[in-house]
Structures are given as structure tokens and as C-alpha cells.
Amino acid sequence: MASKSVLIVGGNRGIGLNLLKAFVAESWNVTGTVRPQTRRDDDPSIADLEKTGARILEIDYLDESTIEKAAIAYGNKPLDLLINTNDMLVEKYRVMAVGPLLTIKHFLPKLEQAPGAKIVNISSAFGSISTNSFGTFMAYRIAKAALNQGAVTMGREWDKEGRKVTMICVEPGFLSTRLTGWDGVDNMDKGMNSRSSRLERGSRLVSISVSAPWLDG
Numbered sequence: 001m002a003s004k005s006v007l008i009v010g011g012n013r014g015i016g017l018n019l020l021k022a023f024v025a026e027s028w029n030v031t032g033t034v035r036p037q038t039r040r041d042d043d044p045s046i047a048d049l050e051k052t053g054a055r056i057l058e059i060d061y062l063d064e065s066t067i068e069k070a071a072i073a074y075g076n077k078p079l080d081l082l083i084n085t086n087d088m089l090v091e092k093y094r095v096m097a098v099g100p101l102l103t104i105k106h107f108l109p110k111l112e113q114a115p116g117a118k119i120v121n122i123s124s125a126f127g128s129i130s131t132n133s134f135g136t137f138m139a140y141r142i143a144k145a146a147l148n149q150g151a152v153t154m155g156r157e158w159d160k161e162g163r164k165v166t167m168i169c170v171e172p173g174f175l176s177t178r179l180t181g182w183d184g185v186d187n188m189d190k191g192m193n194s195r196s197s198r199l200e201r202g203s204r205l206v207s208i209s210v211s212a213p214w215l216d217g
């Protein structure tokens with residue numbers, strides 16, 4: 001049987017790189033994306049990605065033409081799983097909400113070619129309005145809430161249109177990455193061991209999870 005394919009945006013470091021390694025280890029057909037400027041700067045994270053043997057494409061969420069080019073370069077073939085991850089440093093709303101939704105738009109034709117295809121948006125419990133009991137991180141919360149609302153809206157529309165692509169938004173846990181200033185309480189390696197297969201099993205049309213489902217147990 002042909003191996004399944006996954007595309008991970010932001011595959012050169014942090015959660016994206018660790019997810020990517022887990023899928024490579026499970027013999028998926030793996031593509032990771034990097035920002036063109038990070039590659040141009042020869043950032044050490046690029047070598048980390050190259051070592052995995054994954055195919056590399058370039059996407060900057062702030063520039064839709066890069067998303068369009070990456071979708072063309074990917075080719076007219078099925079994509080089983082699209083994982084949107086990103087950074088919180090600048091232009092939070094555009095990077096964290098608009099960019100992932102544009103990526104979904106450009107890769108949807110490939111996802112629809114794969115039976116049971118899924119999209120996993122690496123979101124955050126900070127995007128949840130109902131669990132916001134103590135404020136803080138306003139821009140980050142607004143951006144993640146927008147991502148969640150956009151994902152739910154797309155998912156509901158697809159449901160009406162009879163499209164068979166599953167949309168999931170997940171909270172990954174508190175993990176030590178550049179984004180958290182290398183702070184974190186959850187164990188990346190423990191989470192990643194079971195992460196890719198659990199993402200694969202997820203089957204609800206739209207699920208906004210506010211816990212880290214793969215980290216417990």
C-alpha cells in the first residue's frame with residue numbers, strides 16, 4: 001500500500017520539526033515547509049530539517065504567493081494530512097489565523113484527493129473564550145480564537161457542501177520551544193511518540209480541543 005502523505009508548515013523547528021520526525025519514523029511521505037527568509041539566512045534549523053530526509057517546500061504565511069507556489073510544487077496528488085503550525089512573534093493575526101486558512105484554501109484540492117484526509121491546526125487553549133478565566137496574552141488569544149473560529153466555519157461549510165475533509169484544532173501542551181523561550185512542563189519526546197498516530201485516528205469533522213489529548217496516558 002502506498003504510504004500516506006503529510007505536509008507540515010513550519011517544519012524546521014519546535015513542534016513542527018518534532019511532529020515531522022515522528023511521521024518520517026512511521027514511513028509517511030513527509031513534506032516540511034520553511035520560510036524562504038529563514039532558508040536564505042542559512043539558519044541552523046534548516047540543517048535539522050534536511051537531516052530528516054523530508055521533502056522541503058517554502059511557505060511564508062505573510063505572503064500568499066509562496067503558499068500558491070508551494071501548492072503547485074507539491075503537485076496534483078493526494079494529501080492525507082495538513083498540519084498548520086506557526087509562530088507568535090510578529091503580526092500575530094496574519095501569521096496565526098489568516099496564513100493557516102490560506103494554506104488550507106490552496107491545499108484543499110489535494111486533500112480532497114485523499115480518502116479520509118485531515119487538517120490539524122496547532123492552536124492553543126489560549127484561543128478558548130469559555131476557559132479564559134484570568135486574561136493575559138491578549139494578542140495571542142485573539143489570533144488563536146480567530147484561527148479556531150475560521151476553522152470551525154470552514155468545517156461547517158464543508159459539511160453542508162458534502163466535502164470529506166476533517167478539520168481539527170488542537171492544544172499541543174506547554175512544550176519547550178523557541179516560542180516559549182525554552183520554558184515548558186510537558187515532555188516533547190513522550191508526546192511525539194504517540195502523536196502522529198493519534199492525529200491520524202482523529203476523525204471528528206470539527207474538534208476544538210482544549211487539552212493536550214496525546215500527552216496524557
Ligand SMILES: NC(=O)c1ccc[n+]([C@@H]2O[C@H](COP(=O)([O-])OP(=O)(O)OC[C@H]3O[C@@H](n4cnc5c(N)ncnc54)[C@H](OP(=O)(O)O)[C@@H]3O)[C@@H](O)[C@H]2O)c1
Binds near residue numbers: 086179
Ligand atoms: N510550545 C508550546 O508550549 C505551545 C503551546 C500552545 C500552542 N503552541 C502553538 O504551536 C505552534 C508551534 O509553536 P512552537 O512552540 O513549535 O514554536 P517554534 O519552535 O518557534 O516554531 C514556530 C515555527 O513557525 C514558523 N513560522 C513563523 N512565522 C511563520 C510564517 N510567517 N510563515 C510560515 N511559518 C512561520 C517558524 O519558522 P522560522 O523558523 O522561519 O521562524 C517555525 O518553523 C504555534 O502555533 C504555537 O502557538 C505552542
